[in-house]
Amino acid sequence: MNIEYNASTNFTLWLQVLDRRFGCPWERELIILFGFMSSGKTEFAYFLARKNTAIGNKVVFISLELPEYDMKLRICRKRAGVSKYDFQKKKYTEQQKEIMEWTRAEIKNNRVQILEWKEDKSLDNIISTIRFLNETQEMKMFIIDNLDKIAGNEREDEMSRYARITSKLQDLKNELNLCIILIHHANKPSKKDTYSQAGIAGMRGSQKIMDNATQVFEIYRDLDPMCSNEEKRIVEISQLKDTFEWANWFIKLMFDKGEYKEIEYNEPRKENNPF
Numbered sequence: 001m002n003i004e005y006n007a008s009t010n011f012t013l014w015l016q017v018l019d020r021r022f023g024c025p026w027e028r029e030l031i032i033l034f035g036f037m038s039s040g041k042t043e044f045a046y047f048l049a050r051k052n053t054a055i056g057n058k059v060v061f062i063s064l065e066l067p068e069y070d071m072k073l074r075i076c077r078k079r080a081g082v083s084k085y086d087f088q089k090k091k092y093t094e095q096q097k098e099i100m101e102w103t104r105a106e107i108k109n110n111r112v113q114i115l116e117w118k119e120d121k122s123l124d125n126i127i128s129t130i131r132f133l134n135e136t137q138e139m140k141m142f143i144i145d146n147l148d149k150i151a152g153n154e155r156e157d158e159m160s161r162y163a164r165i166t167s168k169l170q171d172l173k174n175e176l177n178l179c180i181i182l183i184h185h186a187n188k189p190s191k192k193d194t195y196s197q198a199g200i201a202g203m204r205g206s207q208k209i210m211d212n213a214t215q216v217f218e219i220y221r222d223l224d225p226m227c228s229n230e231e232k233r234i235v236e237i238s239q240l241k242d243t244f245e246w247a248n249w250f251i252k253l254m255f256d257k258g259e260y261k262e263i264e265y266n267e268p269r270k271e272n273n274p275f
Contacts, residue, residue: 009024009025011026011027011057011141012051012052012055013048014047014051023244026179027178028178030166031180031181031213031215033182033183033219034185034198034217034218038221039219040235040255041145041183041219042075042145042183043255044235044260046112050106053110053112057141058113059113059141060114060115061114062115062126062144063114064144064146065146065149066145067116068116071116075107076099076103077100079099080099080100082096121149121150121151123151123169127168130142130178142179142180144182144183146182147165147183147184147185147209159205163205163208163211166209184204186198186218197236200216200241214244215242215247216239217240218237220236220238221234233254233255234254234255234263235255235260237250
């Protein structure tokens, strides 16, 4: 085997601190982004999508969970810091409205291809679409939101479904040299751990998914309603698996008007690393 010393990648996590600490995404990667509901998984995945299209990559965002309009509206609201209730009751400032309008225009003008999935949500159907877009448009990065919306087979339990789906996606990314980012949920927390990070054990079907993924990240935001608005904008990204390197880094970012800014990162937490 000859080593490809020029095997660079055009994919990016965009912020230099993310790329330097976690490495840039490669072709032939299956990356899992998971976390609790409302932790910011979709927003972060969309951030990666638009930043990659900005540097010339072709990205497809497959939305299995939300209609395209609802997904885009949620992104606009969150960037402006407007809750669903306040939006419904028109309780937002002119400045917040300007941010939402700016975000709407930015979404309209960027080159992320969003597929609102109204069809059969079987894995075979999704894979057929990925193959078609790869062959006809040379698409190389696919974001799937989310794993739980991919249909199971008859009499298939949850763990078997997770293993089958991630195994087939692993084979697909190897065959077509794709970077696939799959969004997933954490288990519902117990009451006493409501505002704590989930960790590996807190990811649904954790071991089956970990076996097939090349990288696994937890996206965490403190969901305590007593948090200040400033605290709620802090997003922590923890790397729980990396097939290629030692994992278990975390980075804290501040989410502000659609952008993420570095505020803290650490050395590997070796004492907690299960690998």
